[in-house]
Amino acid sequence: MTEKGSILVKSKLIALSRYVSPAMLAALGVLFITIIALFVPPYIGMADNGDYFRILYSNGLYFNMPNYDSYYLGYFIKEYGIFQHFNENGATLFSSQSYFIRLSIWLNELFYHDQLYDIRFQTIIFIVLYTIAIYLFVESLTWKIPRKYGYPIALIAIFLFADTAYTAFFNSFFSESIVWTMLIYVFAAGLLLYRNRYNDYVLMAIFFVSALLLTTSKQQNAPVGVILAVTGLVLIFVRKERAYRIGMSAILVALFLAGVGTYVLIPKEFVNINQYHAMTRGVLMESEDPEATLKAFGIDKQYAVLNKSIYYEPYTTVDVDSKILEDHFYSKYGFGSILAYYITNPGQAFKMLDIAAKHAFTIRPPAMGNYEKSAGKEFAAQTSFFSVYSKIKHALAPKTFGFIVLWVIIIIGLYMPSFIKAVKDKHMRHIQRLPLILGIMLLGLSGILVSIIGAGDADLSKHEFLFTAAFDLVTFVAIADAIRGYLWRSDQDIIVQ
Known part of the structure; x- marks a missing residue:
């Protein structure tokens, strides 16, 4: 680039920085692309895989399309009916997702219709929350750094966070929309605390609310509250004030209890479904001798006939909800005994982990379509609009558990020097970066x-x-910290409290 061209670029960056920060650029870029994807025809969303009923009916919505079943997995549907009278459907599960659905119903009735529900009112809520989350997240990485580093980070953020593999979930009733958004808030709040950006008490509240919503969004996330409570212990010592330390301690205890409570409240129906698959699609599936494996659990070897079967098969050897299975199959094992089995059979455990790794880098589930039937696309067609990142990730990521372990080791190694220095300096605000990153990785694992x-x-x-x-x-x-030069060292612009 010529000197004249360099000066011109620099002057434009200076002019841009006066009005648009890197965080604002990232947030507005993601907002613009997401609005086009979800609100401009052909609308992009997620087809129902059969799970919607679990959350819809108990929240006052119902399927108002006569042939709805024929749309399963294939087509996105944006309109549903609103119950007008007594709703006899109780909650099949407890989920923080219900709060967002009920708020969207209220907005729908206020601005659109009292009998017909448009899912895009829920989408609006998620987009607003998402835009703020992106702003806070990018701000935590670009605050007080030269714009020549900040804007490239913002552009990478748009490339990642505007990908429709993620944003299509907003036009659905899958809880992944809450998981994704609240995980960003949790990470952003922690990083902003680390960099001493904004009020610590406000960030503490954001951390708590987002972590609570994340933990309770689905039963599978029960460990989230426990992990954040343990890895977040260092947050207690960020400030010396007694009020802050008591408040943060109370938050961590509440998150721990929320995790335990989420696990305890899993409905029996879902316990049986998951427990059935844990044995037939897990332990037995990779066992060289299924009958001997069953014996290790105290289960009659005749149940080996269930190997590789699924709970929803129309024709089965035995009724999956029968008292026979309850007494002689389900009652013989649980999460703890299966975990113990895998620990004592590491070869089989690693086979399952490698199977899991094959799917661990896929953002968009391959089975669900993204278009309405009226769009004229084939059954289960998926969008390619702004999906470059998710496609590259799915195609190129090494799909082995060994790669995941290597990734964890590299990330910890990169941040360890700054952590050790912070410990030596007894700088609690600096110390919390590695535990925070480790906590997010543990959530993923x-x-x-x-x-x-x-x-x-x-x-x-x-x-x-x-x-x-x-x-x-x-x-x-990690990429943003590498660009701004803070992988091996802590930020120097943090004000000690």
């Missing part, structure tokens, strides 16, 4: 472990969403 221990290989690409989300966020932070 819990998504893999809970999936294979709790449900075998059943619907892995969707069950492992928490890992693929955590992988992207941690990797993005």
